[in-house]
Amino acid sequence: MIRAPFDRPEVLAKLRPAWSAARSLLLPGACDPSARPRVELRDFDLAHRGRYAFADLYDHALHAELRDFAAALTGARLLDGSLRLFRFRRGSYALFYDDAKSRLTAGVEVTLDLSEDLCGPPAIYASGPGQRLEIPQAPGLVAVVERSPSTFRYDRYFPAEVGEGEVLRLRAAFHYAD
Secondary structure, rough: EEOOOOOOOOHHHHHHHHHHHHEEEEEEEOOOOOOOOOOOOEEEEEEEEEEEEEEOOHHHHHHHHHHHHHHHHHHOEEEEEEEEEEOOOOEEEEEEEHHHOOOOOEEEEEEEOOOOOOOOOOEEEEOOOEEEEEEEOOOOOEEEEEEOOEEEEEEOOOOOOHOOOEEEEEEEEEOOOO
16 A cells, blocks of 8 residues: 555655654655555544544554554554544544544554545644644645644544545554553
8 A cells, every 4th residue: 555665664764864853754645545445434423523434444464564664664663553444525524532532642643645636624633732733635645643642633624615525544553562
């Protein structure tokens, strides 16, 4: 799923200083949206948490690929975590409270934008006043973000302008081994 040259450890090692400086990294064109998993999504709709569709994935090969990718980029030993596909359409959103219920409190989160088209708002990570990171919606984008106990994420509301478009975000979360 990760495209060349981002699938090569020596390339990721060269990107490590940029990761270390910001504790996040955006890699446009680093994944192949056409390789997205074909799974049945379940609707989730609780007004105080979010409205979206999702599927938990149990693909061990994909999980290992993304863990190895994140470990090579960050230089950290990472443990297995979760793998979940989200679908956002018009009227969809996910709030901080939704993230608080299921989030990784310390580790690395990798988000792959597996959408076919550019059509949605960004995902937002916030870790305090003035510390905000916007992950734009762009097919093929891979975002790697360090999660700490004070880092929360939300997916902005998808307005009517989205039309029939949909955004697919695959999120893999890995705990630090040490």
